[in-house]
């Protein structure tokens with residue numbers, strides 16, 4: 001069977017965010033493959049190594065830098081890439097994004113071709129955790145998100161999803177959507193030869209016209225939501241710092257817990 | 265109308281559902297409209313009155329054995345079709361794992377905008393602007409809606425629970441349900457609750473969290489004792505989880521859970537940016553660390569520079585005394 005992995009280029013986790021007025025200042029941001037998407041790609045590569053999957057396609061919608069995210073996934077062991085780039089996509093919300101990804105999937109053969117639809121649980125910039133479920137609903141297929149385990153047997157899969165205080169074990173028929181999180185696997189660091197090899201792997205490029213999508217139905221113009229403004233969270237002030245005999249500092253902490261935090 | 269999806273587990277309303285219902289009532293009053301709610305599961309009809317006690321004018325009950333556990337497709341169809349029919353202004357749900365899975369499905373079905381994990385909102389004429397953290401809590405954004413229906417999930421612990429009025433009785437409408445063939449392609453085989461007897465991290469009022477400075481899994485017994493004295497949950501840094509000292513589910517931070525408790529006590533945690541991403545919206549932060557330059561002190565309201573192995577045992581004894589247990 002074939003796997004399709006959806007990946008996003010996002011700011012590095014070390015990024016210290018700066019604003020220009022009420023918008024994001026992107027000038028100094030370094031971009032990486034979304035860490036959650038590494039779990040998705042790694043899982044697909046392991047399924048390929050186990051002989052379950054025979055081809056892995058990586059799809060990313062985004063500006064030119066999305067290519068680098070695709071290359072990182074190719075270096076991990078995916079076979080080829082699909083890059084959707086179009087100026088009219090700027091400002092797409094989660095719904096518009098999901099719609100475009102569904103069209104790209106169809107362009108590549110749809111659910112007749114792909115049985116495993118792999119996502120990250122969350123992109124660490126928009127942080128909405130919505131795209132995988134939306135894509136599944138648009139396609140009318142099962143989804144198991146936030147998974148820490150995925151076993152495939154024929155056209156069935158058993159996936160373990162982490163929830164508050166426990167785990168939900170789902171059995172689903174393929175094709176289905178899965179969204180990975182930490183715990184699913186330990187993503188590999190691509191070797192230098194594999195990074196070099198990835199440079200020669202093919203990437204299909206699509207515009208909105210190639211996908212038959214009307215520009216007015218996506219991007220800023222076609223989205224249901226928009227980011228009106230950015231603010232930095234209220235800066236936390238360093239508070240009191242005490243040092244001394246345990247009995248003394250604990251006494252001060254107790255006072256803090258009683259009088260300020262009011263938890264005692 | 266404001267429409268609230270009330271989540272239950274084991275036939276009890278979850279805490280984030282009470283937060284969503286309380287907020288739903290408040291929003292409905294502000295918008296001058298009614299508040300209605302849906303509850304879904306098996307044998308859950310008796311929860312309707314409790315839902316009404318938080319101010320729901322009407323409660324839709326979907327009760328079917330197939331719906332005993334969360335089913336992404338079936339839940340989204342029933343609720344999505346109800347939303348399409350009723351055309352509420354706002355759909356609200358607690359941002360639990362279920363909420364963050366289900367609401368986007370409902371939004372996709374209905375064709376509506378969604379703002380997940382919100383910590384605030386403002387009313388702008390007849391419209392609602394949602395306020396939410398993004399980029400792992402490094403920014404707060406305002407999300408405006410262009411769709412007539414606005415889907416909002418709320419971060420657990422971000423909104424208060426109102427005092428229920430138990431004299432209120434629900435007006436109930438039962439919604440029939442039959443699974444479709446497509447829905448039968450997915451079943452929950454097991455639901456394994458790993459109860460620690462402590463509150464869930466994302467819902468806890470107080471969290472006691474340990475890092476690499478704890479030196480080994482056995483030393484977490486100390487933090488568990490402290491947590492139990494405070495009615496707290498126990499969390500961990502990635503270093504402690506990756507070392508195998510604590511389960512994956514305890515991890516707080518960028519690749520773990522995002523928490524907003526009233527009080528977060530960080531013990532032997534340096535305060536890396538990826539850890540702060542998960543806990544910097546806590547109301548109060550206390551840090552215990554032997555390194556006076558540890559970055560955690562930059563965000564702590566109260567910091568103790570000292571050896572945790574000396575400080576924590578004294579703290580435990582002192583709190584026991586406070587609680588009359590010593």
Ligand SMILES: Cc1cc2nc3c(=O)[nH]c(=O)nc-3n(C[C@H](O)[C@H](O)[C@H](O)COP(=O)(O)OP(=O)(O)OC[C@H]3O[C@@H](n4cnc5c(N)ncnc54)[C@H](O)[C@@H]3O)c2cc1C
Nearest residue numbers: 006007061093094119120122123126127128129130131398
């Ligand atoms: C600060 C900020 C706040 C935002 N808030 C909202 C909001 O409240 N509501 C809203 O509808 N939109 C919002 N957006 C827009 C939203 O981030 C984008 O539409 C984005 O493409 C999808 O959402 P996400 O990044 O949150 O992805 P998530 O849903 O968190 O991503 C989950 C997974 O989906 C896949 N995926 C996501 N995006 C892509 C892509 N472009 N290409 C390939 N695979 C992808 C990846 O596998 C990823 O791991 C916001 C954007 C920003 C920058």
Ligand SMILES: Cc1cc2nc3c(=O)[nH]c(=O)nc-3n(C[C@H](O)[C@H](O)[C@H](O)COP(=O)(O)OP(=O)(O)OC[C@H]3O[C@@H](n4cnc5c(N)ncnc54)[C@H](O)[C@@H]3O)c2cc1C
Nearest residue numbers: 475476477501502503517518519520532533534538554572
């Ligand atoms: C993509 C990515 C995602 C990540 N996601 C997460 C995440 O979700 N959560 C997370 O926590 N981290 C995450 N990290 C890792 C993060 O960068 C740090 O490595 C991690 O948080 C460090 O954990 P720590 O504070 O327990 O350990 P350390 O940084 O080693 O700190 C240990 C602290 O304990 C103190 N200490 C030692 N002994 C004592 C003692 N006897 N008494 C008092 N204090 C003592 C030390 O002074 C030190 O400050 C992520 C990193 C990356 C790159």
